[in-house]
Amino acid sequence: MPINRAGRQPTILVTDDDAMTRMLTRQCLEDENMLVLEAQNGPAAIDLFVRESPDLVFLDVHMPGMSGLEVCERIRRMPQGRDVPIMLVTGADDEESIDRGFRAGATQYKTKPVNWTLLGRDVKFMLRAAENFEALKRQEDRLRYLAYYDPLTSLPNRRSFTEELDRLVLTHHNKDNYVAVMFIDLDHFKRINDSIGHARGDRLLVETAKRLSDELSRYGEINLLSDVGDYHHVGGEESIIIARLGGDEFTVVVPNVENEDRVTEIARKLLHSLSQPVELQSHNPVVTPSIGIAMFPRDGTDPDTLVRNADIAMYAAKSMGRSCFRYYQDDMNSLAVELLKMEEELREALTDNQLELHYQPLVNSTTGQLSGLEALVRWNHPKRGLISPTEFIPVAEQTGQIIELTSWVMRAAINDCNIWEQAGFSDFKISINISALEFNHDDLASHITSLFDEVTFNKRRVQLELTESAIMTDAQANIKKLSELCELGVTLAVDDFGTGYSSLSYLRKFPINVLKIDRSFVMGIGTENGNAIVDAISSLAKALRLGLVAEGVETREQMEYLISIGCDTLQGFYLSRPVPAKDIIGLLTKPFDI
Numbered sequence: 001m002p003i004n005r006a007g008r009q010p011t012i013l014v015t016d017d018d019a020m021t022r023m024l025t026r027q028c029l030e031d032e033n034m035l036v037l038e039a040q041n042g043p044a045a046i047d048l049f050v051r052e053s054p055d056l057v058f059l060d061v062h063m064p065g066m067s068g069l070e071v072c073e074r075i076r077r078m079p080q081g082r083d084v085p086i087m088l089v090t091g092a093d094d095e096e097s098i099d100r101g102f103r104a105g106a107t108q109y110k111t112k113p114v115n116w117t118l119l120g121r122d123v124k125f126m127l128r129a130a131e132n133f134e135a136l137k138r139q140e141d142r143l144r145y146l147a148y149y150d151p152l153t154s155l156p157n158r159r160s161f162t163e164e165l166d167r168l169v170l171t172h173h174n175k176d177n178y179v180a181v182m183f184i185d186l187d188h189f190k191r192i193n194d195s196i197g198h199a200r201g202d203r204l205l206v207e208t209a210k211r212l213s214d215e216l217s218r219y220g221e222i223n224l225l226s227d228v229g230d231y232h233h234v235g236g237e238e239s240i241i242i243a244r245l246g247g248d249e250f251t252v253v254v255p256n257v258e259n260e261d262r263v264t265e266i267a268r269k270l271l272h273s274l275s276q277p278v279e280l281q282s283h284n285p286v287v288t289p290s291i292g293i294a295m296f297p298r299d300g301t302d303p304d305t306l307v308r309n310a311d312i313a314m315y316a317a318k319s320m321g322r323s324c325f326r327y328y329q330d331d332m333n334s335l336a337v338e339l340l341k342m343e344e345e346l347r348e349a350l351t352d353n354q355l356e357l358h359y360q361p362l363v364n365s366t367t368g369q370l371s372g373l374e375a376l377v378r379w380n381h382p383k384r385g386l387i388s389p390t391e392f393i394p395v396a397e398q399t400g401q402i403i404e405l406t407s408w409v410m411r412a413a414i415n416d417c418n419i420w421e422q423a424g425f426s427d428f429k430i431s432i433n434i435s436a437l438e439f440n441h442d443d444l445a446s447h448i449t450s451l452f453d454e455v456t457f458n459k460r461r462v463q464l465e466l467t468e469s470a471i472m473t474d475a476q477a478n479i480k481k482l483s484e485l486c487e488l489g490v491t492l493a494v495d496d497f498g499t500g501y502s503s504l505s506y507l508r509k510f511p512i513n514v515l516k517i518d519r520s521f522v523m524g525i526g527t528e529n530g531n532a533i534v535d536a537i538s539s540l541a542k543a544l545r546l547g548l549v550a551e552g553v554e555t556r557e558q559m560e561y562l563i564s565i566g567c568d569t570l571q572g573f574y575l576s577r578p579v580p581a582k583d584i585i586g587l588l589t590k591p592f593d594i
Helices: 019-030 042-052 068-077 095-104 116-148 158-171 190-196 198-216 260-274 303-319 330-351 389-399 401-422 444-454 468-472 475-487 504-509 519-523 528-543 556-564 581-588
Strands: 011-015 035-039 056-060 086-090 108-111 178-186 241-246 249-257 289-296 325-327 355-364 370-381 385-387 429-434 462-467 491-497 514-517 547-551 569-571
Touching (some): 068 086, 086 095, 095 108, 178 198, 178 260, 178 303, 190 198, 190 475, 198 241, 198 260, 289 303, 303 325, 370 389, 370 569, 462 468, 468 475, 468 491, 475 491, 514 519, 528 556
Parallel strands (some): 011 035, 011 056, 086 108, 289 325, 491 514
Antiparallel strands (some): 178 289, 355 569
């Protein structure tokens, strides 16, 4: 029994003005377990075709009024009739008649008299061929979909975006208005995948795509791909393009804008929309966007240049603190080249012995004795001399080199400590900064363990400093990470405390040992508000039974005030600037003047 791909008996529309022919055809087809619909003329056939969507059409050519050829042509013009098999039946067997039938859209052409014993078999073969054709077409459609669509978000992909941007650039060359290209990157998206899983990360990307489409639809038609199998764009020439280039990178193209004011309005709306919390089961993370904008033809006259410059502007937005947008400026390009050069040179510095450690003392406020050293990396460039950490640390964080750099710092600090221990100095801690990027890695504890395993060293002498903002990005998930680090035996300090808006409830749960008052608050000592803030942090540390370190101590007045409120440890230029490793032993042998 023939069945179609939907699992039901195939439906055949038989159209002939001769009742006897219709009856014989019905009998033959029903014997093959097919459902038969009958039409005695062309208009009736078209009406039944539209209402019933048959799987095959049996169509007599010569009928009064509307001929079978005309019915065939009309069916082929309908979207649902483009691929349905049509069997034309006629008494004419000359080449011209047959050619007219195939030009009208016939799948098969039969001449009368019909061989009724073979008709059922012929129809079954036509249905089978049609089903195979549909399967092949679905496969081709899927390949076209993958070629032009991002399967996760259903947005156009990089290839589609590039083709459409190229078209827009060509059509706008002789126009006065601009084309705005926006490059959007989600800030700290990797921590979502690392902390709550890739499945939820994918859901966040889908939600981002939806918010982009919803927000931009307020400003015009969205240029999406059609879903009828040909995968041509269905938007007009002036419609907005949204695409996902890959990962957490999205692009938006807004054509025909008169000035930057309109683009600025759109960028602000997108910032607001994308910065709202996203519901992901038990989590409601906030992932902000950084947006770079390039304008055609001002910032480039070809797609590659426009995208590159929008990308450069996006990185400029990230360097300004993220969650903002920046327009491309010419000097950004030279800055991007300089950053790339520094990235390459920093890679060489890590392997060519150009880095060195300086140490800044942490002083016990009661005894004046050195209680710890904070390891601070310095770059002694062979041509440019000493490069400030404020120049190369942001580059290392942006490129991911900070992880390798931190590993180098930890190895070098442990080696220095072993040398000092052999000289009889082993009663102080060594503080090492852990970047937010490294803290977001799930295997941080095992990575640090492997570093300790390389050299014999007492882990309890190590204090890891983590910024408040890093541990608060996903406080609930980070409790586990902090616990894993604590189990190693190291001390955990919260650096820059007071700048990350910590929740008191989480501070109580975090397995931390030390709070470090941010230098900006220490600088405020001597003013009513400044003293009040430092007093509050001191009281909080005491209530939570945490050690308290004040960094950035630069005057005796600041030092004396901090001692008066019971601050345990002092650090800053007033006591000592960072010094090279070779000068540390001199600091270990005498107390500081407090």
